[in-house]
Amino acid sequence: MLDATGRPRSLFLLGGTSDIALAVAERYAARTPGLRVVLAARPGERRDAAVGRLGDLGCEVHAVDLEARSVESHQDAVRAAAGHGDIDVAVVAYGLLGDNERAWTDVAAGTELAEVNFVGPLAAGILLGEQVRRQGHGIVVALSSVAAERPRRSNFVYGATKAGADAFFTGLGEALREHGGHVLVVRPGFVRSKMTAGLEPAPLATDPGRVADAVLAAVDARREQVWVPGAMRGVMVVLRHLPRPVFRRLPI
Amino acid sequence: MSVLGVDPQRRTLTGWGRTAPSAADVAVPPGPDGVAALIASLRTGGDPPARGVLARGLGRSYGDAAQNAGGLVLDMTGCDRILSIDVDRGVVRVEAGVSIDTLTRTLLPLGLWLPVVPGTRQVTVGGAIAADVHGKNHHVSGSFGDHVLALDLVTADGALRTLTPDGPGAEAFWATVGGMGLTGVVVRATLSCVPAQTAYAVVRTERARDLDHLLELLAEDDPDPYSVAWFDALARGPRMGRAVLTRGRLARLDDLPARLAKRPTAFGGGGPGPGVPPMPYGLLNRATGRAFNELWFRKAPARPTTDVQPLGAFFQPLDGVRDWNRVYGPRGFCQYQFVVPPSETEAFRRAVALIADSGHPSCLNVLKRMGESSPGLLSFPAPGWTLAVDLPVGPGLDRLFHRLDDVVLGAGGRVYLAKDARLGPDAVEAMYPRLAEFRAARRVLDPEGLFVSDLARRVLL
Ligand SMILES: Cc1cc2nc3c(=O)[nH]c(=O)nc-3n(C[C@H](O)[C@H](O)[C@H](O)COP(=O)(O)OP(=O)(O)OC[C@H]3O[C@@H](n4cnc5c(N)ncnc54)[C@H](O)[C@@H]3O)c2cc1C
Ligand SMILES: NC(=O)c1ccc[n+]([C@@H]2O[C@H](COP(=O)([O-])OP(=O)(O)OC[C@H]3O[C@@H](n4cnc5c(N)ncnc54)[C@H](OP(=O)(O)O)[C@@H]3O)[C@@H](O)[C@H]2O)c1
Numbered sequence: 001m002l003d004a005t006g007r008p009r010s011l012f013l014l015g016g017t018s019d020i021a022l023a024v025a026e027r028y029a030a031r032t033p034g035l036r037v038v039l040a041a042r043p044g045e046r047r048d049a050a051v052g053r054l055g056d057l058g059c060e061v062h063a064v065d066l067e068a069r070s071v072e073s074h075q076d077a078v079r080a081a082a083g084h085g086d087i088d089v090a091v092v093a094y095g096l097l098g099d100n101e102r103a104w105t106d107v108a109a110g111t112e113l114a115e116v117n118f119v120g121p122l123a124a125g126i127l128l129g130e131q132v133r134r135q136g137h138g139i140v141v142a143l144s145s146v147a148a149e150r151p152r153r154s155n156f157v158y159g160a161t162k163a164g165a166d167a168f169f170t171g172l173g174e175a176l177r178e179h180g181g182h183v184l185v186v187r188p189g190f191v192r193s194k195m196t197a198g199l200e201p202a203p204l205a206t207d208p209g210r211v212a213d214a215v216l217a218a219v220d221a222r223r224e225q226v227w228v229p230g231a232m233r234g235v236m237v238v239l240r241h242l243p244r245p246v247f248r249r250l251p252i
Numbered sequence: 253m254s255v256l257g258v259d260p261q262r263r264t265l266t267g268w269g270r271t272a273p274s275a276a277d278v279a280v281p282p283g284p285d286g287v288a289a290l291i292a293s294l295r296t297g298g299d300p301p302a303r304g305v306l307a308r309g310l311g312r313s314y315g316d317a318a319q320n321a322g323g324l325v326l327d328m329t330g331c332d333r334i335l336s337i338d339v340d341r342g343v344v345r346v347e348a349g350v351s352i353d354t355l356t357r358t359l360l361p362l363g364l365w366l367p368v369v370p371g372t373r374q375v376t377v378g379g380a381i382a383a384d385v386h387g388k389n390h391h392v393s394g395s396f397g398d399h400v401l402a403l404d405l406v407t408a409d410g411a412l413r414t415l416t417p418d419g420p421g422a423e424a425f426w427a428t429v430g431g432m433g434l435t436g437v438v439v440r441a442t443l444s445c446v447p448a449q450t451a452y453a454v455v456r457t458e459r460a461r462d463l464d465h466l467l468e469l470l471a472e473d474d475p476d477p478y479s480v481a482w483f484d485a486l487a488r489g490p491r492m493g494r495a496v497l498t499r500g501r502l503a504r505l506d507d508l509p510a511r512l513a514k515r516p517t518a519f520g521g522g523g524p525g526p527g528v529p530p531m532p533y534g535l536l537n538r539a540t541g542r543a544f545n546e547l548w549f550r551k552a553p554a555r556p557t558t559d560v561q562p563l564g565a566f567f568q569p570l571d572g573v574r575d576w577n578r579v580y581g582p583r584g585f586c587q588y589q590f591v592v593p594p595s596e597t598e599a600f601r602r603a604v605a606l607i608a609d610s611g612h613p614s615c616l617n618v619l620k621r622m623g624e625s626s627p628g629l630l631s632f633p634a635p636g637w638t639l640a641v642d643l644p645v646g647p648g649l650d651r652l653f654h655r656l657d658d659v660v661l662g663a664g665g666r667v668y669l670a671k672d673a674r675l676g677p678d679a680v681e682a683m684y685p686r687l688a689e690f691r692a693a694r695r696v697l698d699p700e701g702l703f704v705s706d707l708a709r710r711v712l713l
Contacts, residue, residue: 001321001706001709001710002272003271003272003673004269004272004315004584005586005645005649005653005673005674006645006650007650007674009710031650086321086709133322134302134303134322135303136274136275136320136322136323137273137274137275137321177264178264178275179262179275180264180274180275180276180321180322181275220583221582222582222583
């Protein structure tokens with residue numbers, strides 16, 4: 001559980017190499033000396049580096065294998081994480097932006113996005129939900145995106161998959177409420193991270209640290225949704241209601 | 253899950269501070285025998301609940317002491333009968349879920365009063381035993397456990413044991429007094445009472461201009477058994493620690509003006525008064541906090557006065573406002589209460605300065621002298637100075653608490669577990685030197701660790 005001042009004892013990162021996930025972990029590590037982190041990700045150099053980074057901050061880190069496209073892998077990872085004790089905060093962070101032009105024309109490319117951004121998170125959410133019900137507490141942070149609110153021509157496959165996950169986690173929050181659980185759906189705009197390396201930053205672009213700050217503040221306030229930057233919320237209200245012909249012509 | 257016809261309901265629970273919620277299956281056993289049967293059935297009925305069992309009273313502990321995330325919680329308020337009262341000997345036997353409110357309202361007309369009452373009457377006898385609560389007369393009368401003649405404890409094996417402070421079960425008794433519900437479920441208790449001629453107190457009120465003055469006044473040998481100070485937690489510099497000290501005693505019949513003497517034991521404690529609605533934002537901030545502290549200090553007469561007050565107004569002034577904990581807003585609040593040894597006035601001063609300089613606003617600031625420790629292995633009270641502040645949760649609060657912990661630990665003091673919602677295991681280990689004995693006693697009474705709470709998981713009791 002988080003204590004009264006918002007310090008967790010343990011953190012579970014699904015997609016532990018994600019820049020945003022690591023920024024969240026760093027901030028919690030600063031709050032809780034010796035924070036236990038179960039870092040689930042595909043094995044490799046990036047994961048080793050992430051383990052090292054959190055270890056240097058004094059965390060007790062346990063690396064666990066996770067392939068987002070495998071349901072079984074999720075089962076193993078959640079079991080392994082729970083084996084270390086209660087999961088106070090879980091961050092479902094892995095994700096794939098993909099190439100939209102390929103994704104809407106190539107079945108394999110399109111369904112890969114669906115698996116990584118929707119099926120995987122669904123499996124994660126179900127398994128984490130089971131754990132929350134058992135524990136009687138637990139916070140799940142799900143990385144959605146503003147693309148989930150109104151997909152554009154240039155990212156609609158990614159947007160579609162994120163929209164599915166967004167709806168699922170929003171509902172999961174309702175379902176887990178009576179079990180002491182809390183789900184936070186995070187909707188960042190453009191974040192300068194590995195995922196967007198080489199892309200032209202969109203207006204209101206932000207960075208992983210800012211996203212992490214917003215996540216911690218939203219968890220503290222027990223909010224269920226947060227936009228990053230905060231101004232994105234108002235922007236999306238407008239964009240969601242623009243008539244399609246107008247929206248189509250926007251340079252975004 | 254249905255156990256013996258008692259259907260537990262999933263509920264989200266918090267302590268009085270409204271922080272750190274967790275969900276548990278809550279059952280309301282109808283009586284002591286029901287508790288024993290239920291615990292026994294958990295053993296025989298296959299798998300005991302994976303996340304254990306815990307008794308809960310009226311949830312007036314501030315933190316997570318009366319929560320058991322994912323487990324079973326026994327709401328003891330269904331066991332609330334007063335079983336017998338021996339007026340001549342001043343002995344009352346009750347079920348553990350009865351509230352101090354009900355009990356005092358019943359006892360007063362019979363000319364009896366409880367030797368120790370906390371700052372709210374909305375606590376159960378079980379909760380008062382489990383936290384070994386103290387009152388304004390601690391330096392004279394000790395804590396609640398000192399006046400428990402016997403208690404019935406349902407242990408993890410489903411057995412009902414009668415324990416006394418110095419009989420055969422003494423070890424288990426003193427592990428249970430102050431034991432935060434971790435030795436089993438207290439189902440009945442026998443308490444000794446003191447005589448009371450009236451439902452009033454004679455109270456002397458006096459201002460102290462700063463902390464030195466206050467400590468001086470508190471250290472005086474005083475004929476009155478009850479004393480407590482409210483202090484201004486935001487005043488800094490030369491006015492730091494300015495306070496209003498109240499000292500009193502139970503009123504005798506001849507203390508009462510004629511108007512009150514007609515019905516001397518009519519308890520004017522007041523029913524539940526006006527309530528506070530749920531609030532989206534807390535009302536308390538630096539500015540309102542400062543204004544409140546200023547007002548409260550000014551409200552007290554500049555020269556010492558003596559007056560007659562209803563016992564409820566003197567002992568539990570907050571009980572008149574229902575749900576007052578809501579003024580702190582949705583993130584809730586923490587109470588930080590510590591005690592340091594009598595010689596550690598310097599540490600005490602540093603703690604008061606840390607709070608005043610932090611800018612975190614506190615209004616309910618209580619300071620008093622404590623007397624001898626109780627034999628309770630985890631009991632909080634210890635000789636010296638105790639201080640309690642209520643602080644709304646907000647950025648930076650954890651850092652303030654850490655600094656306070658350092659001061660308290662450095663002075664050989666401790667923080668009260670019934671109020672705590674954020675200490676870690678290392679600090680608790682250092683603050684409670686008899687923790688190892690407590691753990692050993694618990695292993696004897698509950699070898700498989702059936703009884704557990706969020707507090708116990710957090711600080712590794
Ligand atoms: C306004 C206010 C003023 C207060 N003033 C004081 C004060 O002056 N002095 C003081 O010492 N404390 C004070 N307290 C704290 C309070 O007295 C204690 O926290 C007390 O334990 C609360 O009793 P409860 O019945 O609400 O128990 P809960 O808060 O429900 O439970 C507290 C603990 O007792 C255990 N418990 C409860 N019932 C049983 C049982 N039947 N068998 C075994 N374990 C049980 C629980 O497991 C838990 O660990 C105050 C609290 C408030 C809100
Ligand atoms: N960056 C943005 O602009 C932005 C905006 C809105 C929302 N988001 C969302 O925020 C989350 C975190 O993104 P980020 O910005 O931190 O990007 P990131 O650093 O690229 O993190 C994404 C992570 O997903 C992992 N991943 C991809 N496919 C996987 C698979 N099949 N199995 C396991 N892991 C896989 C990658 O792990 P490997 O190290 O193994 O490759 C990578 O570390 C994502 O869900 C993203 O959709 C990002």
